[in-house]
Amino acid sequence: MNSPFDAAAIRARAEVAIAIALDVGREAARFRRESAPGTLAIENKGLQDFVTVADKRAEEAIRNGLLSRFPEDTFMGEESGGRSGGAGTWVVDPIDGTTNYIRGFRHWGVSIAFVVAGKVEIGVVYDAAEDKVFHAVRGGGAFKDGLPVHAGATTDPANALVILGHSRKTSFDDHLALSKRLHERGMDYRRMGAAAIDLVRVAEGTADLYYERHLNAWDMLAGALIAEEAGAMVAMPPVDSLLADGGPVIAHSPGLAGEFAFILEVEGLARSAD
Incomplete structure (x- = not known):
């Protein structure tokens, strides 16, 4: 199935997702730094599976930011659910690595993907450890804060x-x-x-x-x-x-x-x- 989106429409979505990931990631990091012990309002979804008020706020901000610009898109988030369908779907983890986030281990991030016709067309990840955003648009290479990145050349x-x-x-x-x-x-x-x-x-x-x-x-x-x-x-x-x-x-x-x-x-x- 061919994508109903042209290159300009995909690029516009990627630019918005990059900006949202950076803003939401930085706000989540600030909230974590400034939170007093016990104020993260941790809920246990299962064994070693947690959600915090920060996850919920982050997902709401991502959802609102994306759908206010692209109301015809659908949204699927870890915390609020949703569905795939329509022309394209945003698939979002507002804080990937919630346990790390809770404990202050900075190996966590914000993950935003855009799926069209069974393919991931956009990938955006905010890396909290470096305060940088990785992104890729299918067929266009991968970037970290706008600079190209490449997989390792290891053979041994x-x-x-x-x-x-x-x-x-x-x-x-x-x-x-x-x-x-x-x-x-x-x-x-x-x-x-x-x-x-x-x-x-x-x-x-x-x-x-x-x-x-x-x-x-x-x-x-x-x-x-x-x-x-x-x-x-x-x-x-x-x-x-x-x-x-x-x-x-x-x-x-x-x-x-x-x-x-x-x-x-x-x-x-x-x-x-x-």
Whole structure:
């Protein structure tokens, strides 16, 4: 299906999303700095799954900012729900890495994706640690505060740094087995707790792999497009499937494709191709 949006319409949406991500991200960071203990009004959605008043305020600001400019678009957010449909859908995680945000660990961000006809056309991620915005428009490359970023050129696994996510919806034993396998190949690994930021770390070449067996669409879509446009190899289920049920994502430096092929086999995935 062809996109009903021309390049100018996509670019206009990207520019608005970049400005909103920066404003909302900075406001969330300010709110966190100035909040007294206990004023974040933390709610527990499940085991180690939290939401704060900051998440809700951030999502409302993003929704209002986008739909006031583009009222014909639909909106799907982590906190308020919504649906995909119509000509295009904004898929938003207002604070990806809420647990990190609560604890003052600055590995969190704002994730905004725009999906049209089953493809992610825009990805925008505010990186709180650096106070910078990554963005990509499909086919146009990936950028960090307007400067191009590129996936790493690593080819030797002994020089690789990988980031592994883990969902409580998946097997922890499998996660440990994967960690062991990568460790035995000489790789160093991390678990950081914010998928959108982990994916842009692959996009800028800081990390050589990000993999998680289950994420929701709002966690991954923006970062996955940015990583892909930066030259990383990316694999995930079809976007419509992710919007409905979530699923796995893998993004890695192209020079290490052979090292990570087994993960694609485990997940039954094919790398993205236009």
